[in-house]
Amino acid sequence: MSIVWNPNRRLINIETKNSTYQMKIDDYGNLIHTHYGGKLQDTDMSQELVYLDRGFSGNPYEVGKVDRTYSLDYLPQEYSCFGTGDYRITGLHVRNTDGSKGCSLHYKNHYINQGLYSIKGLPAIHDSSDDANYETLCVEMTDDVNNLEVTLIYSIINDLDIIGRSVKLKNSGNKALTIDKVASMNLDFTYGDWQWVRFTGRHAMERNIVRGDIYQGVQSIGSVRGTSSHHYNPFTVICEKETTENMGQCYGFSFLYSGEHITEIEKDQTGSTRILVGIHPDDFCWKLAPGDELELPQVLLSYSNEGLGTLSRNYHKVINKNIVRGKRSKERRPVLINNWEATYFDFTGDKLVEIASQAHDMGIELFVMDDGWFGKRDDDNSGLGDWYANEKKLGCSLKELGEKINAIGMDFGIWFEPEMVSEDSDLYRKHPEWAVKIPGRNPNLARNQLVLDYSNPEVCDYIIKSLSDILSSAPISYVKWDMNRSICDKYGNSLDADRQGEFSHRYILGLYKVLETLTTTFDDVLFEGCSGGGGRFDAGMMYYTPQIWLSDNTDAINRLSIQYGSSFGYPISTMGSHVSASPNHQTGRNTPFKTRTTVAMAGTFGYELDITKLSDDEKKQIKEGINLFHQYYDIIQQGDYYRLSTPEDKCTAWAMIKEDKSEALISAVYHGVEANQKPTHIRVPGLDLNSNYVVEYVGDEVACREISGAALKNGGISINPSRIEYDSYVIHLVRK
Numbered sequence: 221m222s223i224v225w226n227p228n229r230r231l232i233n234i235e236t237k238n239s240t241y242q243m244k245i246d247d248y249g250n251l252i253h254t255h256y257g258g259k260l261q262d263t264d265m266s267q268e269l270v271y272l273d274r275g276f277s278g279n280p281y282e283v284g285k286v287d288r289t290y291s292l293d294y295l296p297q298e299y300s301c302f303g304t305g306d307y308r309i310t311g312l313h314v315r316n317t318d319g320s321k322g323c324s325l326h327y328k329n330h331y332i333n334q335g336l337y338s339i340k341g342l343p344a345i346h347d348s349s350d351d352a353n354y355e356t357l358c359v360e361m362t363d364d365v366n367n368l369e370v371t372l373i374y375s376i377i378n379d380l381d382i383i384g385r386s387v388k389l390k391n392s393g394n395k396a397l398t399i400d401k402v403a404s405m406n407l408d409f410t411y412g413d414w415q416w417v418r419f420t421g422r423h424a425m426e427r428n429i430v431r432g433d434i435y436q437g438v439q440s441i442g443s444v445r446g447t448s449s450h451h452y453n454p455f456t457v458i459c460e461k462e463t464t465e466n467m468g469q470c471y472g473f474s475f476l477y478s479g480e481h482i483t484e485i486e487k488d489q490t491g492s493t494r495i496l497v498g499i500h501p502d503d504f505c506w507k508l509a510p511g512d513e514l515e516l517p518q519v520l521l522s523y524s525n526e527g528l529g530t531l532s533r534n535y536h537k538v539i540n541k542n543i544v545r546g547k548r549s550k551e552r553r554p555v556l557i558n559n560w561e562a563t564y565f566d567f568t569g570d571k572l573v574e575i576a577s578q579a580h581d582m583g584i585e586l587f588v589m590d591d592g593w594f595g596k597r598d599d600d601n602s603g604l605g606d607w608y609a610n611e612k613k614l615g616c617s618l619k620e621l622g623e624k625i626n627a628i629g630m631d632f633g634i635w636f637e638p639e640m641v642s643e644d645s646d647l648y649r650k651h652p653e654w655a656v657k658i659p660g661r662n663p664n665l666a667r668n669q670l671v672l673d674y675s676n677p678e679v680c681d682y683i684i685k686s687l688s689d690i691l692s693s694a695p696i697s698y699v700k701w702d703m704n705r706s707i708c709d710k711y712g713n714s715l716d717a718d719r720q721g722e723f724s725h726r727y728i729l730g731l732y733k734v735l736e737t738l739t740t741t742f743d744d745v746l747f748e749g750c751s752g753g754g755g756r757f758d759a760g761m762m763y764y765t766p767q768i769w770l771s772d773n774t775d776a777i778n779r780l781s782i783q784y785g786s787s788f789g790y791p792i793s794t795m796g797s798h799v800s801a802s803p804n805h806q807t808g809r810n811t812p813f814k815t816r817t818t819v820a821m822a823g824t825f826g827y828e829l830d831i832t833k834l835s836d837d838e839k840k841q842i843k844e845g846i847n848l849f850h851q852y853y854d855i856i857q858q859g860d861y862y863r864l865s866t867p868e869d870k871c872t873a874w875a876m877i878k879e880d881k882s883e884a885l886i887s888a889v890y891h892g893v894e895a896n897q898k899p900t901h902i903r904v905p906g907l908d909l910n911s912n913y914v915v916e917y918v919g920d921e922v923a924c925r926e927i928s929g930a931a932l933k934n935g936g937i938s939i940n941p942s943r944i945e946y947d948s949y950v951i952h953l954v955r956k
């Protein structure tokens with residue numbers, strides 16, 4: 221049993237394999253957070269709380285006359301409310317009917333269920349088995365004055381050290397309430413000097429790691445762009461200053477949400493730290509009418525006392541096992557070729573068939589037709605919304621094109637951008653009111669396109685119908701679901717004025733509904749997410765699309781840092797990764813073919829270049845690359861992932877190790893060759909310490925040697941130096 225209730229101490233312990241999470245109902249009915257971290261072995265940590273009469277930290281009325289040391293302003297709380305004595309950042313901001321802003325929650329009840337909690341209309345960790353590994357705790361809190369009921373929900377996966385937290389609100393009173401802010405989780409650390417690791421960036425340069433101290437004051441990252449964004453990923457980490465890849469305490473927070481999010485951190489007057497994760501409040505205001513319920517998205521917490529590597533692997537496992545869904549997500553992912561960087565908008569059906577035919581000869585399995593196949597779409601100024609094939613451009617119907625590709629021996633995939641509309645489109649001419657804009661104002665254009673109002677169920681139904689028609693009309697086995705702008709000028713035509721603050725969240729609920737319907741109806745189709753590459757690369761999206769185009773940047777060397785940053789919260793089975801042309805279209809950099817292959821192989825592998833223009837040698841390298849990928853598929857897609865270098869190193873290295881430790885693949889890429897080079901030496905943990913491994917350089921003439929798992933961990937191996945800039949090595953280790 222993971223969840224243990226001690227009625228005498230009024231203590232709830234959530235036990236996972238390596239962590240204890242503890243909360244206590246105190247004498248005043250407040251739910252105090254007493255611990256999250258390593259195991260406690262049955263100690264009530266509330267005994268270690270220090271109560272002091274702190275100036276300017278007031279006391280709840282029922283306590284203040286007898287005890288001035290008790291204050292909600294410094295006590296660690298399981299969930300915090302604005303306006304009633306806690307002056308830190310707080311999770312719940314409620315406006316009452318009389319206009320006052322304040323709320324105060326007390327413990328009412330709790331219950332424990334087998335299995336994981338599913339959230340209506342939102343992604344959540346799932347598992348159909350009734351394994352004891354999965355349990356749910358629901359703690360019911362209530363505000364006796366406005367009759368707001370708040371349920372704190374904890375979904376536990378014991379063996380992965382995962383706690384999925386979410387919150388549910390219910391207005392049990394007879395007056396409407398306005399929710400200005402509702403975090404999905406609140407976590408207070410009474411002690412500790414923590415650092416915050418977050419993943420920031422921009423379009424085509426996503427998820428650069430930033431690690432810094434937490435100081436007294438408030439720090440935050442988030443998005444009000446309608447998407448989780450390229451700029452601030454909704455996965456972050458708190459760790460000790462000393463924490464490294466392989467040692468030290470750390471905590472992860474992965475928000476299963478693809479819309480506007482915020483992570484806020486405050487270190488307060490006493491040195492304690494509060495973390496809140498939830499929907500961004502700047503763009504959120506929800507009217508909770510009497511009887512209404514509102515369920516908020518889930519945050520996955522994980523704890524590791526063995527460093528960041530173990531923490532990441534917890535997330536890799538939970539995403540692969542308990543987040544991605546559908547039969548295609550569990551099946552072998554095909555090696556694909558996408559025509560975007562090969563042709564952009566300039567193609568004919570014949571050109572596509574030619575690419576597909578040559579691709580098939582090289583061993584590629586799936587041909588993906590990108591943007592430009594529908595409506596009037598020869599550049600990015602028109603056509604979005606008109607989801608019917610441009611038969612003139614293709615020279616045939618979509619069905620016929622799909623059949624031609626199938627006849628070559630390849631699967632056929634297709635690109636959509638279903639959340640958008642161009643002003644120059646039949647859909648916009650018919651339904652201008654479906655585009656998001658504020659009445660009386662001209663909306664911002666981005667890529668000369670507007671956003672469809674997914675907060676309107678009529679729009680969602682239309683999209684479901686038009687995409688279903690296309691998917692049923694042709695032999696389509698893969699969909700790339702794109703979304704190429706940030707959202708602003710938010711206003712929902714179908715919403716009353718007092719519900720406009722609900723637009724952004726309702727947009728995401730609409731999106732999830734459309735995705736749920738399409739992915740379950742067309743469960744033979746593999747869906748890949750995309751938002752100008754990695755603008756919506758989050759665990760919420762992975763619930764619907766098991767792989768996501770990682771970045772519009774296909775430069776292998778830039779990809780090293782994008783893949784590095786992304787690997788902290790996400791497994792490589794989710795990272796769309798392609799070999800593209802050299803010089804690269806985004807950076808102009810020349811990189812050896814071998815290195816482009818090595819880098820792309822750390823993801824869902826594919827190609828995105830005009831293969832009809834390649835030399836025989838390059839074509840040979842494609843064949844060899846695909847053979848290699850097939851040969852090591854299980855290690856790559858299902859192995860344990862280890863980061864072996866830091867962003868400062870001039871050789872980026874990583875390893876994938878089979879779960880049974882019988883085999884591993886190490887990849888190393890040089891980017892900063894110097895004269896008279898120092899040797900590159902890396903230590904590889906995670907192997908069988910009592911066995912020897914044969915070290916083989918794949919495709920390179922370097923003599924095999926033997927090394928023990930213990931030596932790999934404690935001594936390490938030297939990687940052959942190279943005098944070629946951007947050279948790379950793939951090293952295969954096999955247990956003897």
Ligand code: GLA
Pocket residue numbers: 560590591635702704750751752753769771772
């Ligand atoms: C986005 C995607 C690209 C490509 C283009 C097409 O930028 O990330 O891969 O599909 O749209 O317009």
